[in-house]
Amino acid sequence: MQSRAVRPYLSVALFALVVAASTGSFLRFGLGWGMPAWATNFTAIRHAHSHLMYFGWATLALMALMWHFLSGYTGRALPPGVHWQMRLTSFMAVLSFPAFWINGYGLTQIGSVSLPLGAIASTFNGFTWFYFAWLYRRESSYLRQRPLPVQLWDWAILLLLLSSGGALGLVGMVAAGIQSPFFQQTFLHLFLDLFGVGWFTVALLGLFWAWLGQRAELPRRLPVVPLALAIAPAFFLGVAPALVPTPLFWVAAVANGLAGLLIFWHVAALLQGWMYLSWLMRFGVALLTVHGLTALVVLWPGVWAWSGDTQLRIYFLHNLLLGWVSSTLLALVMDQLGLGKSQWLPWLGWIWIGGVGVMLLALLGLGMLQFVPFSALFLLRVAAWSTPALVGVAGAVWLLSLRRGRAGTSSRTTHNAPQNS
Numbered sequence: 001m002q003s004r005a006v007r008p009y010l011s012v013a014l015f016a017l018v019v020a021a022s023t024g025s026f027l028r029f030g031l032g033w034g035m036p037a038w039a040t041n042f043t044a045i046r047h048a049h050s051h052l053m054y055f056g057w058a059t060l061a062l063m064a065l066m067w068h069f070l071s072g073y074t075g076r077a078l079p080p081g082v083h084w085q086m087r088l089t090s091f092m093a094v095l096s097f098p099a100f101w102i103n104g105y106g107l108t109q110i111g112s113v114s115l116p117l118g119a120i121a122s123t124f125n126g127f128t129w130f131y132f133a134w135l136y137r138r139e140s141s142y143l144r145q146r147p148l149p150v151q152l153w154d155w156a157i158l159l160l161l162l163s164s165g166g167a168l169g170l171v172g173m174v175a176a177g178i179q180s181p182f183f184q185q186t187f188l189h190l191f192l193d194l195f196g197v198g199w200f201t202v203a204l205l206g207l208f209w210a211w212l213g214q215r216a217e218l219p220r221r222l223p224v225v226p227l228a229l230a231i232a233p234a235f236f237l238g239v240a241p242a243l244v245p246t247p248l249f250w251v252a253a254v255a256n257g258l259a260g261l262l263i264f265w266h267v268a269a270l271l272q273g274w275m276y277l278s279w280l281m282r283f284g285v286a287l288l289t290v291h292g293l294t295a296l297v298v299l300w301p302g303v304w305a306w307s308g309d310t311q312l313r314i315y316f317l318h319n320l321l322l323g324w325v326s327s328t329l330l331a332l333v334m335d336q337l338g339l340g341k342s343q344w345l346p347w348l349g350w351i352w353i354g355g356v357g358v359m360l361l362a363l364l365g366l367g368m369l370q371f372v373p374f375s376a377l378f379l380l381r382v383a384a385w386s387t388p389a390l391v392g393v394a395g396a397v398w399l400l401s402l403r404r405g406r407a408g409t410s411s412r413t414t415h416n417a418p419q420n421s
């Protein structure tokens with residue numbers, strides 16, 4: 001697939017990033033100064049933010065870049081089915097935002113019926129991922145051997161399918177009216193955490209290696225299957241400590257610690273190609289290292305149970321999803337869109353790094369309130385003021401992507417003109 005072919009989907013992904021980041025910024029200001037009267041359902045708006053980030057930004061951008069690199073490996077133009085799948089995934093992802101904004105996973109009265117709009121949106125998004133997985137299997141079957149990035153994508157997609165079982169479980173509980181805190185939390189974190197750590201991290205590592213493989217030789221041995229298997233049970237650490245039996249905690253914590261060590265292996269190998277990486281990519285890799293370190297810290301007896309009573313979960317999630325996943329993905333998307341030559345690019349990268357850095361420090365402070373000399377309100381407000389920079393960068397990259405798309409279209413038209421005339 002020509003790089004041009006995935007541009008529209010990357011633009012939709014960037015648009016989703018702009019909307020979801022603006023919503024996150026709105027929530028952060030709401031936490032610092034109070035939510036306005038017209039937006040009191042904080043939980044529903046938080047769901048709208050997190051699901052658009054998951055379905056619209058990260059998943060769509062990962063899929064678009066995977067299709068691009070995969071067609072490079074197979075040497076085949078991708079069939080129309082791929083474009084149908086990407087259009088459907090884009091449409092469903094964007095639709096999830098209003099669906100969750102109204103009532104989150106709750107019921108919404110429409111005429112005489114009560115509908116779980118968020119759950120319905122999740123289910124239809126899930127269908128388009130199954131379609132993606134099926135098309136991926138078919139297209140990748142043309143490969144005579146599976147290079148490292150493809151092996152990582154194979155396992156990332158398996159984790160995506162496994163984690164979508166969590167979303168379906170949540171939907172099933174709503175539909176059947178089952179109320180069990182253990183299963184509710186297990187399904188929620190099977191989806192939230194395995195999706196974020198498993199699908200995002202493993203797929204993104206594959207993209208990173210595919211990108212680096214065009215510039216340098218790939219390492220001969222890197223862990224793929226052990227990494228995926230170690231990540232799989234770690235989602236139980238997201239469940240509230242009071243609900244997790246001790247043996248289950250240790251299985252999850254040891255697997256998570258092992259995943260942390262295997263991530264260090266990838267990081268060490270990535271460091272060999274350090275000179276090829278932009279500062280934004282280096283920042284992403286640094287925060288992936290922090291994620292690996294966190295996995296080891298959790299093995300310390302008592303730390304996990306203690307952290308359950310703090311705000312560290314939000315810090316942990318954003319270190320991974322914003323710090324590692326979004327910074328690296330944004331850098332790869334900008335490269336793919338050919339924005340590298342834009343004079344604004346280095347500035348945008350540094351503004352992003354500054355905004356994410358301040359926000360993560362404030363969230364870490366909020367998680368460790370008893371050890372820092374600042375009030376919660378002060379830290380909430382610092383976190384809030386870090387967010388306009390992120391919205392601004394996302395907006396600028398989105399606009400640049402549209403301009404680039406138009407320039408591509410007009411240069412194509414000009415290029416084709418003599419032939420047509």
Ligand code: HEM
Pocket residue numbers: 020021023024025027028046047049050053054057058192314317318321322325326387390391
């Ligand atoms: C652009 C910067 C971002 C801002 C300003 C932001 C803001 C927020 C806020 C205010 C919350 C609620 C915190 C609380 O309840 O105390 C939140 C939760 C969350 N965010 Fe973000 N966020 C950002 C980026 C991201 C990204 C990139 C992702 C995923 C790719 C993400 C996924 C989540 C998730 C999964 C939750 C928890 C949802 C839940 O527990 O229901 N966020 N975010």
